[in-house]
Amino acid sequence: MSSPIETLADDAIGLLEDLIGIPSFSEEESAVADRIQSFLSDRNISVNRHYNNLWAFSENFSPDKPTILLNSHHDTVRPNEGWEHDPFTPVRENDRLYGLGSNDAGGPLVSLIAVFLSLQGEQLLPYNLVLALTAEEEISGEHGISSVVSEFGKIDLAIVGEPSGMRMGIAERGALVLECRAAGRSGHAARNEGENAIEMALDDIQWVRSYQFPESSGVLGDVKMTVTMISAGTQHNVIPDSCKFTLDVRVPDTYRNDEVLEIIRKHLHSEVIPVTTELTASRLPDGHPLFQAADNAGITTFVSPTSSDQGLLDIPSVKIGPGESERSHTADEYIKMSEIRDGIGTYLNLLRELRPVADKLAKVHWR
Numbered sequence: 001m002s003s004p005i006e007t008l009a010d011d012a013i014g015l016l017e018d019l020i021g022i023p024s025f026s027e028e029e030s031a032v033a034d035r036i037q038s039f040l041s042d043r044n045i046s047v048n049r050h051y052n053n054l055w056a057f058s059e060n061f062s063p064d065k066p067t068i069l070l071n072s073h074h075d076t077v078r079p080n081e082g083w084e085h086d087p088f089t090p091v092r093e094n095d096r097l098y099g100l101g102s103n104d105a106g107g108p109l110v111s112l113i114a115v116f117l118s119l120q121g122e123q124l125l126p127y128n129l130v131l132a133l134t135a136e137e138e139i140s141g142e143h144g145i146s147s148v149v150s151e152f153g154k155i156d157l158a159i160v161g162e163p164s165g166m167r168m169g170i171a172e173r174g175a176l177v178l179e180c181r182a183a184g185r186s187g188h189a190a191r192n193e194g195e196n197a198i199e200m201a202l203d204d205i206q207w208v209r210s211y212q213f214p215e216s217s218g219v220l221g222d223v224k225m226t227v228t229m230i231s232a233g234t235q236h237n238v239i240p241d242s243c244k245f246t247l248d249v250r251v252p253d254t255y256r257n258d259e260v261l262e263i264i265r266k267h268l269h270s271e272v273i274p275v276t277t278e279l280t281a282s283r284l285p286d287g288h289p290l291f292q293a294a295d296n297a298g299i300t301t302f303v304s305p306t307s308s309d310q311g312l313l314d315i316p317s318v319k320i321g322p323g324e325s326e327r328s329h330t331a332d333e334y335i336k337m338s339e340i341r342d343g344i345g346t347y348l349n350l351l352r353e354l355r356p357v358a359d360k361l362a363k364v365h366w367r
Contacts, residue, residue, distance in 0.1 A: 005348070008118055009341040012110035013097065015039055016340070017090035019074065019106055020099030026075040026139040036074060036113075036133055043117060048151065051143040052135035055152065058120035058128055066361035067128040067154060068351070070116055071145065072109035072161030072321065073137030073309065076101035082331030096334040104328035107335040108161030108321030109133060111343040118348065126358035130155065137309050140276055146312045155315050156361040157290065159347075162308050163323030163335070166346045168294050169304035170318055171219050171283040174251035174311055176261060177276035179244060180204065180268060186241040194239035198232045201243040204268045208247065211267065213255070219283060219303060220252030223260060245270075250307075253281040279311030284318055289360045293353035299346065316364055320347075 015036075024032035029052040037047050037054055045056050052074075079087040079100050087100035099106075116131040130152045136144035149155075162169075182201040187194025205227050213223040225247055232243035251260050257277050265272045284290060294301060299320070306325060310317045322343030323335045354361070 004118070005341060005345050008114040008344050009337070012114040012340055012344065013337055015113070016097065016102065016106045016110045016335075017099075019110070020090040020102055021088055023088060024075050024101065025078055026136050026141060027143070029075050029135045032074050033133075033135065040113070045117070045120070050148050050151070053132070053143075053145065053148045054134075055130060055132040055148065056116070056120075057130055058116070058125065060123060060125065061128045063153075065126060065128050066156040066358055067130060067152075068354075068361070069130045069132060069152060069155045069158040069313075069315075070112045070161070071132040071134060071158055071309065072105045072112050073134050073144070074101075074106075074109055075135050075138050076104070077138050077329050080329075080331055085332050087333075092337070095336045095338050097337055098332055098334045100333060103163050103323040103333050103335045105137070105162055105321065105323075107323045107340050107343065108163060111322055111340055111347060112159075112161045114344045115347045115351070119351065126355050127156075127361065134309065140278060140312070144312075145309050146278065149313065155313075156364070158310070158313050158315055158317035159350075160308055160310050160313075160317055160319045161321040162319045163325050163328060164302075164304070164320050165324050166299065166320060166322060166339075166343055168290075168299050168301045168318050168320045170291075170301045171253070172281070172304040172307060172310055172319065173220050173224070174257050174281040175276060175279040175307045176247070176249035176251060176257055176274065178247040178249065178261070178264065179273045179275055180247060180270040181273065182243040182270040184239065184241045184243070187239040189237045189239055192239075194241065197240045197243040200269060201230070201232070201245055204270045205245065207267055213260070213263070215254040217252035217254045220254075220281060223252060223255060224250040225264075246275075251281055253283045256280070279307050280314075282310040282313070282317055284316055285364055288316060288364055289354065289357040290316075290318060293350055293357065296353045297346065297349040299350060320350075
């Protein structure tokens with residue numbers, strides 16, 4: 001006879017196979033949201049929907065109890081050219097399940113659904129649960145979680161499902177994406193006329209490479225700035241009058257995003273145009289009861305190098321899920337079915353360890 005976790009895992013893996021077969025690129029998630037909504041409705045879960053975001057509340061929801069958000073995303077990036085499997089055909093090979101979005105974040109998503117289904121009907125559950133399955137995470141889109149989080153009510157803790165090997169990410173940097181434009185004056189290269197926008201941009205890039213922000217976080221370290229794209233010039237004999245470059249900036253909890261943006265603008269000669277500013281640094285507050293719960297459940301913690309929808313949640317949060325981050329966005333992406341089974345069990349253990357300290361969740365000082 002199958003154990004309860006095995007039954008949950010089999011159901012979750014079956015759902016994941018369905019989801020792999022439905023293209024769900026960011027901003028194009030309608031069909032996959034339909035499938036998830038149908039799956040939950042078939043299990044008598046009342047599902048709310050706005051755009052392609054879905055959410056549900058546990059039974060016996062009470063404002064007198066703290067509320068835990070279980071969140072993951074159902075959108076994917078587009079497949080690259082290196083795939084040997086069909087990205088939209090789920091394939092089981094031994095313990096592996098191949099398919100686009102299987103690891104990021106299909107495995108965490110279906111595991112959190114299983115956990116919600118297991119717990120949400122308990123009469124004496126000491127906390128409320130909100131299950132949110134959201135869109136546009138891969139592009140930090142305006143129609144993703146930020147468009148619906150206000151509908152969830154007061155949230156005391158968020159558990160964000162992302163592939164982490166079931167290690168618990170207790171902090172992650174915020175992120176800024178900035179387009180920088182150096183403006184010169186065109187002229188003939190042979191006569192050395194004009195003002196070379198590339199050289200102007202190089203001066204700014206040298207500042208980016210050498211500048212050290214004075215404040216450093218004991219957990220998240222320094223502000224990290226990286227030039228990731230550059231574009232200039234029309235032909236070999238024309239001095240370029242424009243050069244554009246993109247800055248990826250990772251911001252620790254010692255700065256607000258707007259403070260870092262202002263410092264960069266103060267030092268660069270190029271025009272600085274914000275592209276993405278919404279992802280703020282996230283850090284589980286010192287002394288939060290989740291630290292002890294994770295330790296009791298045998299879960300290790302780490303500081304995440306990547307960003308997620310955590311950055312859009314102005315509440316205490318962690319990132320944890322089955323799968324491995326390094327498989328994300330790769331050709332022949334896969335997740336191990338054993339990881340899903342173990343992940344469901346680990347999530348349930350973590351939430352079980354929070355039961356005796358649930359009343360403390362609402363008392364954590366945030367920011």
